[in-house]
Amino acid sequence: MEPILKADNLTRVFSRKGQPDFTAVDHVSFELMPGECLGIIGESGSGKTTLVNMITRLLDATEGRIVLDGEDITRAGGKTLRKVYSKMQMVFQTPTESFDPRRRLGDGVGESLRNNGWSRSDTKKEAARLLQVCGLTPEFADRYPHEVSGGQCQRAAIARALAVKPRLLICDEATSALDVTIQQEIIELLNELRWQHGSDLSILFICHDIALVQQFCDRVLVMYKGSIVEQGKPDEVIRNPQNEYTRRLIDSIL
Amino acid sequence: MSEPTVRIQKIRRDTVKTRLIIFGMLAAILVVCSIFCEHLTPYDPYLQDLMNTKAAPSPEHIFGTDRYGRDMLSRVIVGSRTSIFSTLLLVAIITVIGTIVGVFCGWHGKWIDTVLMRISDMFLAFPGLVFALAVAGVLGGGLQNAIIALAAISWPKYARIARSQTLAQKETPYLRAARLSGDGPMKLIFKHILPNIIGPILVTSMLDIGTMMMELAGLSFLGLGAKPPTAEWGSMMSDTRSLLTTVPWVTLAPGFAIFVSVMIFNLLGDTIRDYADPRSRGR
Numbered sequence: 001m002e003p004i005l006k007a008d009n010l011t012r013v014f015s016r017k018g019q020p021d022f023t024a025v026d027h028v029s030f031e032l033m034p035g036e037c038l039g040i041i042g043e044s045g046s047g048k049t050t051l052v053n054m055i056t057r058l059l060d061a062t063e064g065r066i067v068l069d070g071e072d073i074t075r076a077g078g079k080t081l082r083k084v085y086s087k088m089q090m091v092f093q094t095p096t097e098s099f100d101p102r103r104r105l106g107d108g109v110g111e112s113l114r115n116n117g118w119s120r121s122d123t124k125k126e127a128a129r130l131l132q133v134c135g136l137t138p139e140f141a142d143r144y145p146h147e148v149s150g151g152q153c154q155r156a157a158i159a160r161a162l163a164v165k166p167r168l169l170i171c172d173e174a175t176s177a178l179d180v181t182i183q184q185e186i187i188e189l190l191n192e193l194r195w196q197h198g199s200d201l202s203i204l205f206i207c208h209d210i211a212l213v214q215q216f217c218d219r220v221l222v223m224y225k226g227s228i229v230e231q232g233k234p235d236e237v238i239r240n241p242q243n244e245y246t247r248r249l250i251d252s253i254l
Numbered sequence: 255m256s257e258p259t260v261r262i263q264k265i266r267r268d269t270v271k272t273r274l275i276i277f278g279m280l281a282a283i284l285v286v287c288s289i290f291c292e293h294l295t296p297y298d299p300y301l302q303d304l305m306n307t308k309a310a311p312s313p314e315h316i317f318g319t320d321r322y323g324r325d326m327l328s329r330v331i332v333g334s335r336t337s338i339f340s341t342l343l344l345v346a347i348i349t350v351i352g353t354i355v356g357v358f359c360g361w362h363g364k365w366i367d368t369v370l371m372r373i374s375d376m377f378l379a380f381p382g383l384v385f386a387l388a389v390a391g392v393l394g395g396g397l398q399n400a401i402i403a404l405a406a407i408s409w410p411k412y413a414r415i416a417r418s419q420t421l422a423q424k425e426t427p428y429l430r431a432a433r434l435s436g437d438g439p440m441k442l443i444f445k446h447i448l449p450n451i452i453g454p455i456l457v458t459s460m461l462d463i464g465t466m467m468m469e470l471a472g473l474s475f476l477g478l479g480a481k482p483p484t485a486e487w488g489s490m491m492s493d494t495r496s497l498l499t500t501v502p503w504v505t506l507a508p509g510f511a512i513f514v515s516v517m518i519f520n521l522l523g524d525t526i527r528d529y530a531d532p533r534s535r536g537r
Contacts, residue, residue, distance in 0.1 A: 056430075085434050088434075090434055099428050100446050102449045102450055115436040116436065
């Protein structure tokens with residue numbers, strides 16, 4: 001089976017005049033199969049977000065290749081990139097800030113549909129449906145981001161990500177800003193979506209909570225200082241960590 | 255503990271609202287008066303009455319008459335059109351130009367940003383009114399040239415604000431989310447960035463109305479703005495300043511008009527700033 005996402009030797013070097021170059025992500029390669037859920041864990045500063053920014057093309061890769069659904073998107077821009085975004089969507093770490101403070105949640109959810117040529121009334125109906133899928137009532141479409149809780153906003157963010165029926169959903173610390181019970185609810189929602197979509201939806205789950213990854217992901221990559229230091233099934237990695245850093249990470253929780 | 259604090263905040267917010275209504279009304283009255291100024295004057299502001307020159311304020315001529323016997327009150331009222339309208343026009347021009355340049359720089363970045371910002375630094379480095387004098391001097395007198403001169407020196411402030419705000423908005427998660435929703439650059443700028451940065455820019459321009467009115471009057475006073483006999487507050491003061499010791503009202507009347515309207519627009523700007531302060535929003 002073809003992988004839905006393939007990262008090939010992805011590298012990002014930040015260089016500034018008068019300072020030594022800083023390699024945030026160092027030759028990272030991995031594959032994500034359709035329907036799979038891949039977790040990436042690592043401490044803050046380990047390069048997880050830089051990696052995600054490169055995959056979503058919000059940041060240029062210094063070196064390496066990104067292949068999404070058989071198409072090389074490493075240098076995609078403009079209109080091509082906008083097409084790419086109908087296959088790949090993202091849920092952000094900060095739910096409230098990921099919505100325009102001056103626009104209603106419904107506008108945010110329906111924005112990608114409007115951009116794909118949907119009429120206003122169809123978009124409205126679809127946004128209401130998506131909000132319901134994500135466990136909210138259609139009335140939330142008329143609320144502003146600051147009027148709803150973080151958990152509700154994150155549900156709306158997931159609804160927004162699902163609007164274009166993406167094949168890849170990237171969750172960049174999507175649960176980190178939420179409290180534990182809400183975290184659990186969001187995980188349940190994601191699980192439900194995985195079950196509904198089967199092999200049509202793959203998830204890249206960036207997280208620093210190894211327990212969540214164990215509960216939710218099929219496979220896990222451990223990142224440390226920009227490189228992948230270990231990978232495998234979450235249970236195996238936790239029970240039998242091979243790498244010194246992974247061992248420390250697990251010890252710190254258990 | 256928290257209850258009185260909330261109450262105080264509410265009271266404070268209510269007073270800000272009251273102030274906003276009062277000063278908004280006063281400013282509106284001023285603008286409406288300047289629109290309908292011809293119908294409000296008790297006498298023809300350009301009609302000379304040489305039998306009754308330099309008359310002291312009296313029930314017939316509340317602000318007295320000038321050296322040609324023209325009614326000062328009528329002239330001050332008619333002068334409001336030139337003064338207020340050119341000020342509003344000027345502020346609108348610099349707000350629009352500054353915002354366009356700033357948003358463009360912040361969005362595009364790279365060398366264009368550097369070049370345009372260095373140019374704006376150059377304008378900022380000169381003392382404002384002196385530079386405006388030089389520009390107006392080169393262009394020649396007249397109200398139109400005075401507006402151009404003041405616009406040329408005033409836009410960089412707005413460009414700076416718009417640029418920094420755009421840079422801040424560019425990095426927000428919601429803008430990245432909008433990108434991922436497939437928005438093109440135009441849509442990102444007009445639908446997301448502009449609505450979010452326009453608040454502080456508008457507040458600045460409200461506060462600037464007072465300053466610009468003063469500077470426009472200043473240029474007119476120095477003979478580089480409106481030309482006599484056009485009634486304009488600055489040039490009216492300039493015209494009559496030699497009479498200040500003998501017939502003070504002819505200078506004081508337009509001065510008083512400038513004072514009152516600058517005060518009203520400044521207070522309105524202040525109040526709008528208080529009202530639009532993000533920290534007070536949503537309470």
